[in-house]
Amino acid sequence: MSTGSNSEATTDLTARLLRGEPAALARAITEVENETTEMSAILRATQPRLGKATIVGFTGAPGAGKSTLISAYIKVLRARDKTVGVVTVDPSSPFSRGAILGDRIRMAEHTTDLGVFVRSVAARGHLGGISRTTARIVDIFDAVGKDVVIVETVGAGQSEVAVAEIADIKVVVCAPGLGDDVQAIKAGLLEIADILVVNKHDLPSADTTIRSLKAMLDLRNNNRDAVQVLATVATTGVGVNELAETIESKCTMHRPTRSPRTRIRRVLAGIAGQIVETHLQDTDDSAIDAVCDAVQRGDLSFESAAQRLLAERLGR
Amino acid sequence: MESTSNRSQRPPKILITKIGLDGHDRGSRVIATQLRDAGMEVVYTGPWQEILAVVKLALEEDVDVIGISALATDHLLVPKLMDALRSADLAHVRVVVGGIVPPEDESALLMAGVSKVFHPGSSRDEIVSDMNRLASEARSR
């Protein structure tokens, strides 16, 4: 694993980044997005400044209105003088690895506002609705002092739950008439939602969608604080003030429980998991093969095999 | 697990946009799709972008190449865009124009710093290979 270069150019970029220069911010995100050799020096410089921003994730089925709603939410934030960073993630083509990044089309209202910085990234084959480096891009926005950082996930509909690991507040956006919404909610989005928004409330069947969502929520008596169901019309801004207020009050509620150590532990757990996964799946190691054989013979349980590998093969 | 890569190995990042009054964006959609299918990451906006909006967008997205699709006389705005890019310290970003551009206007565009003008007959392969080349030029700034 590289320790990152600390070249003069990187030091200069980092200094400009921490001074808040937009061009340096854009460039730093590029280095992180592409996991270049400059990445770790940049990230280390941002680490002492993390934890100030409110991080809000928007997820939900394709076409539900996430980008439009984000744009309307930004308008409310700007009226309150908050600065905003946005990361929008779109899928990469599995065939060409290219991508069309089109979420900005819906954010046209903010095209010349210097208080809003939008970065579109491709998922590059990463699952869970975000790209591999989305969380680090969010950190960069946080470190340069954006008051609110917004993440829009890929709108694939079912498994965009990875955003739960980075966002303080998770907004799940649904719209009437998208039949798979209820399916998506069942498949796990409900578990991560802090706020459920039924957008396109101007459409006829919206109230039916709200009723069925509320019924579904009543069925789950989880002891988390209640998921709120809100109705919006993103295209006109109806209900968006209330959304902004709900996000803020949920955030103040969560805030006290969020210490830097808790956050860092969560990040470390994720990275450690990736390291273990890569090592166990891809390393050519006869000792790992021997443990696999022992499992196959029934000499060793999966649990103890995993423990043994952690201790003996990864504890270098 | 850390795959440290060279900046030149990432996919080209392209902005496809339209300035000026013309609202026909079918052409830019087709191009955006072709570039995606050639492995590029394409930020796509609708028509009628202000010059300052294009500059802000190119900066935030750190794009390598801006493709302006121009029908009617919208290409006449491109020299203004070139100036605005330079004053924003984005002189490394390559700009190409696609559309119906009369020869005398084409040389004016090239003089203003536009890297290439694509005409209606330009082939997909030509566009893709030029965009790849310009993206790596922009990146070796």
Ligand SMILES: Nc1nc2c(ncn2[C@@H]2O[C@H](COP(=O)(O)OP(=O)(O)OP(=O)(O)O)[C@@H](O)[C@H]2O)c(=O)[nH]1
């Ligand atoms: N009628 C109505 N249409 C809306 C509303 N909000 C968004 N739309 C429209 O719904 C369509 C999709 O909106 P987007 O904001 O792009 O949806 P998205 O969830 O970001 O879509 P993806 O990023 O592609 O997953 C657009 O045509 C919007 O104009 C609304 O409240 N009412």
Ligand SMILES: [Mg+2]
């Ligand atoms: Mg969107």
